Amino acid sequence: MIVKKGSFVIEGLENVQINIGKIGEGLEEKIEGPTPRPEIISLRNWDYRILDRYAPVYTPTSDMCDYCTYGKCDLTGNKEGACGIDLEGQSARQALMTSIMGAACHTAHGRHLLHYLIKKYGEDRLIDVGPSNLKAPLTETIMGIQPQTIGDFLPVLDYIEEQLTQLIAAANTGQEGSARDFESKAFHAGMLDLLGMEVADIIQISCMGLPKSDEKTPMAEIGMGILDSKKPVVICVGHNIAAPAYILDYMDKGGLFDKIEIAGLCCTAHDMTRYSKSAKIIGSMSKELKYIRSGIPDVLVTDEQCVRADILREAKKLHIPVIATNEKITYGLPDRSNDSIDTIIDDLASGKNEGALLLDLEKVGELVPRLAVKMAEIRKAKGITALPDQEDFRKLVAKCTKCLQCTRDCPQSLPISDAMAAAVNGDLAPFEILHDKCVGCGRCDYSCPVGIPVLNVIEKASQQVIREEKGKMRIGRGQIGDPEIREEGRNLVLGTTPGVLAFVGCGNYPDGTKDVYDVVEEMIQRSYIIITSGCAAMDVGMYKDKEGKTLYERYPGRFIKGNLLNTGSCVSNAHIAATTIKVASIFAGRKTKGNWEEIADYVLNRIGAVGIAWGAYSQKAFAIATGCNRLGIPVVAGPHGTKYRRAFIGKPYRKEDWNVLDGRDGSVINVEPAPEHLMITAETKDELMPLLAKLCFRPSDNSLGRAIKLTHYIELSEKYLKKMPDDWHVYVRNEADLPVAKREQLLKLLEEKGWKIDWEKKKITEGPLRKVDVSFQPTNVPRLCKEVKK
């Protein structure tokens, strides 16, 4: 029975009314670990264990500190500034601040949604995420409670917000000064970020009818070429489904889906398709400016996160009204929340206002489709065209002086002037290649000394490929259900499924979106479980094989080897991290509630899961990565990831860093570097693939699992780097660890390295770092050992 909040009158008892306010019974009774609701130093010992092995590597973007009025201070060469902080400390402080920003974004998103959903459905609305007993793994592990209703998340958000305030305070000048403790606090912020995301996604799944651990969600259309631009077009930009849901409801009730096109940009698009089968996806943030400049949208609706700061200026040029629906992004627009819909539409259609802040979401729902219909007529009548015509295009490309200023300002250093030169000769192919690699930032426009609108030129030249840009993406499924974990958990822990690779994050790719597709295709064919979310999930669906099928159409979406899962939007990243908790709990029976350290220790030593944020650009992505790192999950970023200024890189040559304890008796075992790094970058996809295979090694692998992982590591290195990995032998514990097909050849190589081989028995008799022990219980936490060896 669920006891509900409210007032009750008991029959027969006159003038007696029972008021039930906050219901908290049972929530505190099930705590199983030592750190429910951890404070900012509660998990410091665990953080130190991580930092001892994976020392932070700082790559400052600036050698200066200008946080306070003592400065600017020059910290070059790790000098101290006026307040006493050195460059190492300042870099770590920036890591903390970046993590806080990301965590705050997701948590504020969750807070906004929870406020809205409680208002609509009440606090007692039951959580329903699909076939799971472990409904909120991160909440249980961090908070020590098992939430039943959406109201149970209120204290969770209170906790996160309180902790974030403490963390922000630590970053003030004259507070924390130790790089190591800044990093511990950054871990804390990252963990809070995971928690905030989980709250946000669970409540929207529970209340809004989003898929619940559904492995067979339908496909959504995706791409810049999917919309019928002859119809009125509504484009929603950002991450928060609240406002778009009202628009979709209004359109559904009015039967408007045949008359108006509605699609999303960035993660709002994910959640729109999870909410309504009629919604479509334009793409990632990289498409934002490009799509606005296409002139196709008739109305832009913004909510929060990943919305370009210049969206109003850009929209104004093309007479596209902007409806801002969230307090965090208001652009100086007049608050029209209390005005009539007709008046607002008139003001926007006439051009009196370029946009409106509208926080009454019901009004948003009605206004936006009506406004789109009206604006489509007006804009058509005005003949608004965004991109240059053929003649203008010809003149513009001819103006290029090849000064390379655009290339110097371009985040990807794209060879724009070469494409201009080719276009002068009628060859548009180089521009079409640039279109895929361009992240759509528009910095080139500002840099051109002769005033070429470079982005428009790229897009004009690429019209043919843009028209054909039509993909498919399996709609976000939400969590991985308990039954799937039961089926696959053993394979993951023993290594017979070579690993879980989670492709997450944004579109700031070093060499175009196709790289993500290529890497996913290679790894899924090797039976890795591929999980996607956010913009990476979209980009995976943008390319097709020779038969015209996307990867989502080729590979099913169950949590088993060789499958491709999309969890959903940015906040659905929580489910990816939470999957490791589920494995620890469901497969291994580890207690979760208030037991972060033990769970993270299990994940680090036993679950071959790796996150890949190949195009990460935002603070949110950094926070997610940092949270995953605290949970024992390694993350690889693309080369731009070095601009986050901090990584966690292991030193395989320092043998003492790779000691773990055997949980059976506390004995110290020197193990192979597995996983070798917690946060690192790679320069190219060629380098990325063998690195991913390597980061899936875990000390707990059994021989069959190790042989499978070793096979992929060696093959990927040979295929993409044309070499046998230098360190492959480090991961060999006995002959059974060797891939069967290459066993003899590898034994010979080991012999050349000085290992002793019994060729008659084809056995290794001397050489490995350690032996295989199927009962080995690797742990980094002494208290988890049954008997500590003295």
Add this chain to the structure above:
Amino acid sequence: MTKKEHVKPLDKTGTKTVEKPVAKPQEKPEAIDTTRQAVPFDTGNIPGPKMARAVMPAVQGKMLAKAKRPLLIVGSQIHEEDVLSRVVAMGQTGLQIAAVGNAYKSLGDKGLDVHYANMHALASYLCDPEWQGLDGKGGYDLVAFFGITYYYASQAISALKNFSKIRVISIDKYYHPNADMSFGNLKKDVFIAALDEVIKELPKR
């Protein structure tokens, strides 16, 4: 006459690479100047008050030649033949090479002292005075680099600039502010010629 015309194709040993111009009477050959355009190639990449000194190739070459334990780091942008041949030429002088990114795939079969490394990890190891190098024979006192994605190299060497004592010289096509010494931003032909000038200074095997 353009500067490119000074460059002639490599011979098989890769050692002789720059042809002195056939000087007309009373006309001096046009010298390569690698100190121009010494501004960060990515316009926003201004780290602080200490930025690389722009120098001529001979200076870089002499630094490399004099180093006790130098390391050349090259990355994913060395696959074109004109650049690759210069990497090979440098490697053939006995210079140890760290092939980062996917550079190894063009270098592994050239008989050089070349080792794959991840650039980010390499930067970390180079900051560790205890690290014994890619071959286990000791740490490095100088690293030179080129042909790595610009911003990636710049970030990685910012670690060396601020947290190590190793001398860092950029012999890249672009000005790298975080190095101790660097070329300015060069056109391709000048860059190739500059590499040849560096090679000339290296000890012959």
